[in-house]
Amino acid sequence: xxxxxxxxxxxxxxxxxxxxxxxxxxxxxxxxxxxxxxxxxxxxxxxxxxxxxxxxxxxxxxxxxxxxxxxxxxxxxxxxxxxxxxxxxxxxxxxxxxxxxxxxxxxxxxxxxxxxxxxxxxxxxxxxxxxxxxxxxxxxxxxxxxxxxxxxxxxxxxxxxxxxxxxxxxxxxxxxxxxxxxxxxxxxxxxxxxxxxxxxxxxxxxxxxxxxxxxxxxxxxxxxxxxxxxxxxxxxxxxxxxxxxxxxxxxxxxxxxxxxxxxxxxxxxxxxxxxxxxxxxxxxxxxxxxxxxxxxxxxxxxxxxxxxxxxxxxxxxxxxxxxxxxxxxxxxxxxxxxxxxxxxxxxxxxxxxxxxxxxxxxxxxxxxxxxxxxxxxxxxxxxxxxxxxxxxxxxxxxxxxxxxxxxxxxxxxxxxxxxxxxxxxxxxxxxxxxxxxxxxxxxxxxxxxxxxxxxxxxxxxxxxxxxxxxxxxxxxxxxxxxxxxxxxxxxxxxxx
Amino acid sequence: xxxxxxxxxxxxxxxxxxxxxxxxxxxxxxxxxxxxxxxxxxxxxxxxxxxxxxxxxxxxxxxxxxxxxxxxxxxxxxxxxxxxxxxxxxxxxxxxxxxxxxxxxxxxxxxxxxxxxxxxxxxxxxxxxxxxxxxxxxxxxxxxxxxxxxxxxxxxxxxxxxxxxxxxxxxxxxxxxxxxxxxxxxxxxxxxxxxxxxxxxxxxxxxxxxxxxxxxxxxxxxxxxxxxxxxxxxxxxxxxxxxxxxxxxxxxxxxxxxxxxxxxxxxxxxxxxxxxxxxxxxxxxxxxxxxxxxxxxxxxxxxxxxxxxxxxxxxxxxxxxxxxxxxxxxxxxxxxxxxxxxxxxxxxxxxxxxxxxxxxxxxxxxxxxxxxxxxxxxxxxxxxxxxxxxxxxxxxxxxxxxxxxxxxxxxxxxxxxxxxxxxxxxxxxxxxxxxxxxxxxxxxxxxxxxxxxxxxxxxxxxxxxxxxxxxxxxxxxxxxxxxxxxxxxxxxxxxx
Numbered sequence: 001x002x003x004x005x006x007x008x009x010x011x012x013x014x015x016x017x018x019x020x021x022x023x024x025x026x027x028x029x030x031x032x033x034x035x036x037x038x039x040x041x042x043x044x045x046x047x048x049x050x051x052x053x054x055x056x057x058x059x060x061x062x063x064x065x066x067x068x069x070x071x072x073x074x075x076x077x078x079x080x081x082x083x084x085x086x087x088x089x090x091x092x093x094x095x096x097x098x099x100x101x102x103x104x105x106x107x108x109x110x111x112x113x114x115x116x117x118x119x120x121x122x123x124x125x126x127x128x129x130x131x132x133x134x135x136x137x138x139x140x141x142x143x144x145x146x147x148x149x150x151x152x153x154x155x156x157x158x159x160x161x162x163x164x165x166x167x168x169x170x171x172x173x174x175x176x177x178x179x180x181x182x183x184x185x186x187x188x189x190x191x192x193x194x195x196x197x198x199x200x201x202x203x204x205x206x207x208x209x210x211x212x213x214x215x216x217x218x219x220x221x222x223x224x225x226x227x228x229x230x231x232x233x234x235x236x237x238x239x240x241x242x243x244x245x246x247x248x249x250x251x252x253x254x255x256x257x258x259x260x261x262x263x264x265x266x267x268x269x270x271x272x273x274x275x276x277x278x279x280x281x282x283x284x285x286x287x288x289x290x291x292x293x294x295x296x297x298x299x300x301x302x303x304x305x306x307x308x309x310x311x312x313x314x315x316x317x318x319x320x321x322x323x324x325x326x327x328x329x330x331x332x333x334x335x336x337x338x339x340x341x342x343x344x345x346x347x348x349x350x351x352x353x354x355x356x357x358x359x360x361x362x363x364x365x366x367x368x369x370x371x372x373x374x375x376x377x378x379x380x381x382x383x384x385x386x387x388x389x390x391x392x393x394x395x396x397x398x399x400x401x402x403x404x405x406x407x408x409x410x411x412x413x414x415x416x417x418x419x420x421x422x423x424x425x426x427x428x429x430x431x432x433x434x435x436x437x438x439x440x441x442x443x444x445x446x447x448x449x450x451x452x453x454x455x456x457x458x459x460x461x462x463x464x465x466x467x468x469x470x471x472x473x474x475x476x477x478x479x480x481x482x483x484x485x486x487x488x489x490x491x492x493x494x495x496x
Numbered sequence: 497x498x499x500x501x502x503x504x505x506x507x508x509x510x511x512x513x514x515x516x517x518x519x520x521x522x523x524x525x526x527x528x529x530x531x532x533x534x535x536x537x538x539x540x541x542x543x544x545x546x547x548x549x550x551x552x553x554x555x556x557x558x559x560x561x562x563x564x565x566x567x568x569x570x571x572x573x574x575x576x577x578x579x580x581x582x583x584x585x586x587x588x589x590x591x592x593x594x595x596x597x598x599x600x601x602x603x604x605x606x607x608x609x610x611x612x613x614x615x616x617x618x619x620x621x622x623x624x625x626x627x628x629x630x631x632x633x634x635x636x637x638x639x640x641x642x643x644x645x646x647x648x649x650x651x652x653x654x655x656x657x658x659x660x661x662x663x664x665x666x667x668x669x670x671x672x673x674x675x676x677x678x679x680x681x682x683x684x685x686x687x688x689x690x691x692x693x694x695x696x697x698x699x700x701x702x703x704x705x706x707x708x709x710x711x712x713x714x715x716x717x718x719x720x721x722x723x724x725x726x727x728x729x730x731x732x733x734x735x736x737x738x739x740x741x742x743x744x745x746x747x748x749x750x751x752x753x754x755x756x757x758x759x760x761x762x763x764x765x766x767x768x769x770x771x772x773x774x775x776x777x778x779x780x781x782x783x784x785x786x787x788x789x790x791x792x793x794x795x796x797x798x799x800x801x802x803x804x805x806x807x808x809x810x811x812x813x814x815x816x817x818x819x820x821x822x823x824x825x826x827x828x829x830x831x832x833x834x835x836x837x838x839x840x841x842x843x844x845x846x847x848x849x850x851x852x853x854x855x856x857x858x859x860x861x862x863x864x865x866x867x868x869x870x871x872x873x874x875x876x877x878x879x880x881x882x883x884x885x886x887x888x889x890x891x892x893x894x895x896x897x898x899x900x901x902x903x904x905x906x907x908x909x910x911x912x913x914x915x916x917x918x919x920x921x922x923x924x925x926x927x928x929x930x931x932x933x934x935x936x937x938x939x940x941x942x943x944x945x946x947x948x949x950x951x952x953x954x955x956x957x958x959x960x961x962x963x964x965x966x967x968x969x970x971x972x973x974x975x976x977x978x979x980x981x982x983x984x985x986x987x988x989x990x991x992x
Contacts, residue, residue: 025544038724040740044740055518242540
């Protein structure tokens with residue numbers, strides 16, 4: 001067949017390239033809003049972003065797509081082109097289900113809710129936040145219902161599918177049910193074991209010096225500053241685009257530990273983005289495979305590398321130079337492997353962290369079915385926190401159900417990705433060690449290149465060219481297997 | 497007539513609101529590129545911005561516009577709605593003349609040229625800059641020719657019309673010809689007068705403290721930080737949107753004077769933007785009237801207010817606190833009214849400044865007609881600088897023809913606006929004094945509100961609801977009259 005006969009496919013490539021350009025602007029608008037934009041700019045920005053979302057939606061649902069995608073299926077495409085076409089089809093179906101007006105209404109409501117949440121969270125103002133969240137939740141439920149009908153699944157399944165294609169409530173209930181069966185006992189065991197560890201005060205470090213340290217550590221992890229930057233936002237995130245990745249964190253001068261590990265975490269996301277296949281930039285096959293896999297990369301950096309003894313030894317001299325009083329290597333290890341039930345998810349250790357997800361998973365599911373009303377969320381939160389982690393959160397909304405940005409921007413179905421990501425990360429570590437030998441030894445020698453090389457070859461450079469199961473099988477020899485995560489926790493927290 | 501019969505006009509309002517949302521994103525992309533974006537992000541950003549420019553262009557040339565605008569003309573519109581409709585028509589005609597492919601090609605070439613220029617200017621690399629500028633200039637000339645044919649004017653007139661509707665080369669030649677007849681003599685007289693002024697060294701000030709001072713002075717001038725911010729870029733500018741104005745400047749620790757007055761200047765632009773009529777936001781009648789009027793506001797702040805003795809006295813305590821050694825009020829006045837031919841336009845005093853514009857006006861005109869080749873630009877520059885200001889610029893490209901961003905982004909026809917703006921500013925000052933009394937006395941009392949109130953009522957809040965001539969007549973009783981500028985210079989520089 002002649003080159004000309006691939007014109008259907010070429011039309012699609014051009015069309016999705018164009019979508020990607022508008023998504024670039026959307027990512028910039030999001031980043032700017034969280035880092036740079038003054039409060040008063042929010043209304044006009046919200047309107048502009050809603051217009052942009054509507055436009056992107058109209059491009060993703062262009063009438064010519066259905067036929068062109070079908071025609072392109074008949075073409076003699078390479079395996080990679082077929083994968084790209086499959087992703088185009090997935091994106092088309094995802095977008096085509098939801099009416100443009102609903103997309104616009106949800107984007108506007110999410111902007112309004114998030115803008116207000118920034119201050120309301122500081123003020124512990126649940127009464128102010130509640131009506132915005134209720135309003136937004138109506139639109140989220142409307143979206144979930146429409147998606148569910150089209151895909152013939154439950155509304156919450158339809159939301160999960162946006163972030164982790166193929167994942168179902170039933171699957172998660174099994175995985176999380178298993179987790180619930182051994183995790184509380186493990187937390188107790190670890191806490192008993194750590195009881196004898198000495199207490200000490202965390203030294204101060206100025207925000208400025210923490211930012212400088214953060215950049216040094218990003219350099220150690222191989223972050224490419226020619227294609228990205230580090231800034232401050234109230235909720236750490238990794239945004240921007242693959243060619244210009246925008247990381248953020250926040251600094252607490254009295255406690256550097258969270259800001260620092262936030263940078264390590266977000267750098268994991270950034271490495272995935274910066275490592276995506278350049279030949280597929282702007283195409284659906286060139287983006288990250290799923291949100292859980294994205295989290296697996298941030299958690300690989302934070303949990304598998306960052307909190308390991310070898311990495312902490314590596315960064316110790318950098319860290320010591322910015323502290324008001326020094327920390328020993330053993331103190332540093334204690335800080336970063338200390339297991340203690342806490343209020344805030346993003347500050348939680350990796351052992352109690354899944355409890356925060358179990359809670360949010362249950363809440364989201366019930367919010368979508370309507371079994372849980374927004375008004376009852378604080379009570380639900382208190383009860384669950386008490387049962388899972390033994391913490392009372394009554395009246396503490398800012399450190400309770402108002403702590404995360406996700407619901408404030410209408411993102412339900414995302415939270416499970418964090419724990420799935422932790423599981424994938426442990427599985428990658430295990431497969432990596434079979435190939436490369438002990439990861440701790442590699443890091444101990446000060447060279448992260450073979451570890452990063454493995455991730456690049458097996459995950460980052462694959463973009464979305466393989467399905468999740470294919471990618472897992474190709475890189476680890478099996479699909480998701482949560483036992484690696486259990487083994488990882490036992491090895492790190494009980495064997496030492 | 498019923499409300500329904502205005503539907504043609506309502507359709508247009510909605511359409512131009514939508515355009516304004518995309519222009520919001522374009523402004524954000526431009527600001528970010530100049531202040532935040534790492535070098536490596538340039539290629540993808542350039543492609544996204546080109547896509548956006550193409551989209552905006554397609555909206556401004558939507559096939560339905562011609563007929564809808566014609567239909568709307570028959571409707572019983574208010575005077576302000578008629579003005580809005582006239583601006584819609586102007587924008588439509590401006591955009592419709594140029595093919596989308598040319599717009600996209602020029603945007604891409606401009607991004608490439610500017611990105612490279614940022615480093616090339618630092619490196620004095622004319623040979624590197626030249627081919628990019630040549631390439632861009634071909635596209636500028638193509639655009640000018642197409643516009644000229646459609647408007648039945650000369651190509652350079654067509655470029656002028658983009659920034660100063662109605663202004664012609666013939667008009668400018670008369671205004672600038674008159675300027676040339678008295679300015680060189682005035683410069684000589686002022687220099688002779690200032691010969692006896694004592695020399696002193698400018699004290700150091702850290703970039704950080706200059707930024708803090710800048711914010712204090714922006715507060716004095718009434719800049720609204722809830723709707724804007726101040727950052728650093730290699731070339732100071734005022735960007736963003738009316739609801740979120742983004743100022744930039746640059747700091748030289750060995751010479752605070754330029755960075756500080758840069759902030760005062762850009763704050764003038766910002767005040768115009770922040771004062772535009774809120775009920776007309778997002779509509780063509782709600783934007784600034786012309787580029788020369790925009791410059792008149794920055795120059796009002798910088799020249800009429802900022803370099804006056806009363807304002808310098810007002811900011812003296814703020815300034816003194818950040819300097820390595822104090823400056824007296826008389827030294828400060830000397831600095832900001834010192835007349836001395838210099839290389840850099842943006843650092844020039846207000847008396848020699850118009851010479852920089854005369855040079856650029858002649859160069860632009862000749863570049864567009866083809867009488868001057870890009871390759872001959874440095875020689876042209878040297879000759880003119882020697883003739884107008886007695887300065888030799890041979891081989892010094894970075895402080896010569898590579899100093900401005902305008903040509904590097906393909907903007908020809910803009911430079912005359914600076915001197916027209918200075919003339920408008922002097923005319924506003926004169927009219928204001930007739931109404932309010934002496935401006936220096938107002939500022940001396942520490943209260944800028946009546947001065948700013950006059951500008952708000954007469955200029956900012958008018959948006960584009962009046963033509964330039966109408967606005968000038970309504971606010972000053974006459975159309976542009978350059979004698980006010982001459983009088984201003986003579987009063988400030990010869991009478992003291």
